[in-house]
Amino acid sequence: MIIKTEKEMFEQYLTDASNYCGKADVLYIPETLDELKECIKKCNSEKTPITISGAGTGLTGGRVPEGGVIVSTERMNKIISINEQIKLVTVQPGLLLVELEEELSNHGLFYPVNPTEKSASIGGNIATNASGSRTFKYGPTRDYVMKLKIVLADGEELELNRGETFAKGNHLEIKSINGKIYGVELPVLKMPGVKHAAGYFIKPDMDAIDLFIGSEGTLGIVTQISLKLDRMPENLLGGIAFFDDLDRLFGFVKRVREGSGKYRYDVDNKIPLNPPLIKGENNLLNPPLIKGENNLLNPPFEKGESLIDARTIEF
Numbered sequence: 001m002i003i004k005t006e007k008e009m010f011e012q013y014l015t016d017a018s019n020y021c022g023k024a025d026v027l028y029i030p031e032t033l034d035e036l037k038e039c040i041k042k043c044n045s046e047k048t049p050i051t052i053s054g055a056g057t058g059l060t061g062g063r064v065p066e067g068g069v070i071v072s073t074e075r076m077n078k079i080i081s082i083n084e085q086i087k088l089v090t091v092q093p094g095l096l097l098v099e100l101e102e103e104l105s106n107h108g109l110f111y112p113v114n115p116t117e118k119s120a121s122i123g124g125n126i127a128t129n130a131s132g133s134r135t136f137k138y139g140p141t142r143d144y145v146m147k148l149k150i151v152l153a154d155g156e157e158l159e160l161n162r163g164e165t166f167a168k169g170n171h172l173e174i175k176s177i178n179g180k181i182y183g184v185e186l187p188v189l190k191m192p193g194v195k196h197a198a199g200y201f202i203k204p205d206m207d208a209i210d211l212f213i214g215s216e217g218t219l220g221i222v223t224q225i226s227l228k229l230d231r232m233p234e235n236l237l238g239g240i241a242f243f244d245d246l247d248r249l250f251g252f253v254k255r256v257r258e259g260s261g262k263y264r265y266d267v268d269n270k271i272p273l274n275p276p277l278i279k280g281e282n283n284l285l286n287p288p289l290i291k292g293e294n295n296l297l298n299p300p301f302e303k304g305e306s307l308i309d310a311r312t313i314e315f
């Protein structure tokens with residue numbers, strides 16, 4: 001484990017892309033899970049605050065420390081496995097998005113989320129539930145997270161598989177791999193029915209894994225991530241559309257969203273049609289593809305097929 005105690009040696013970790021600047025006494029860069037757990041336990045016993053650092057591309061100052069220690073995940077950056085058959089990749093949190101995408105392309109696989117800033121870490125993407133240029137169709141990071149390993153502040157480890165641990169109403173019980181049980185009373189919150197990344201994800205009967213996605217490192221350190229993938233599309237289409245007036249523009253957005261929203265949201269009622277939280281239900285990762293229903297936002301990805309001619313859609 002690399003330990004830096006001279007401020008001049010870790011100045012760049014005191015800020016992020018928000019340009020806020022903080023302070024800290026020491027920087028730990030663990031290379032293994034055991035090293036990470038060791039420094040977490042030490043900090044916990046000394047009641048020293050910990051700030052987790054990914055790649056520092058955050059725009060909200062989330063990794064900017066306010067004293068205590070910084071724990072950087074940058075050396076825990078391996079791809080653990082890629083399963084082409086079930087289209088699943090398992091990685092350590094410090095792996096950068098650019099590295100993941102490059103390796104996946106060698107396997108003909110595609111991680112659809114594309115949170116734009118390729119030098120972000122996957123751990124950071126999980127902690128911020130990052131979304132980006134393709135989220136309108138494919139959804140945010142959350143929709144692709146199938147499994148997380150997490151180290152809590154007391155050094156206990158959680159292993160959360162999507163679809164395995166659910167809250168009962170607003171009471172959530174999570175068991176660590178050592179059998180320690182944590183009971184959580186979830187506050188009653190109304191989540192906005194639109195894209196957002198503020199605050200904890202909370203819903204009655206929710207999947208425990210969703211509490212940690214987007215929690216900005218406040219609940220634990222994500223140490224291993226399994227992400228669902230797609231096949232690499234043969235073609236991607238980009239374009240610019242021009243509209244005569246706002247009504248046509250918003251009409252277009254509504255139509256497109258309805259086409260895509262079969263797997264996302266009921267636009268008029270602002271409710272998720274198929275949230276990724278309910279076991280066994282159709283969701284983005286499991287879309288109920290109806291033959292003949294390919295449209296601009298639901299392109300056929302089979303080799304040799306092409307996108308529907310956009311000119312045939314009238315707005």
Ligand SMILES: Cc1cc2nc3c(=O)[nH]c(=O)nc-3n(C[C@H](O)[C@H](O)[C@H](O)COP(=O)(O)OP(=O)(O)OC[C@H]3O[C@@H](n4cnc5c(N)ncnc54)[C@H](O)[C@@H]3O)c2cc1C
Pocket residue numbers: 016017051052053054055056057058059061062063073093114115116117119120121122123124125126127128129130131132133216217218220221222223
């Ligand atoms: C040019 C630019 C474009 C961007 N575009 C987008 C965009 O399109 N969509 C978007 O969502 N964001 C975007 N961002 C913001 C940023 O890239 C994302 O928030 C990204 O997910 C942060 O990842 P990071 O590794 O840099 O995390 P950091 O900035 O290092 O940390 C972010 C937060 O995650 C926590 N964290 C990091 N790793 C872990 C871990 N292993 N376990 C627990 N907590 C952890 C940190 O404590 C902090 O709270 C953009 C940023 C830039 C500079």
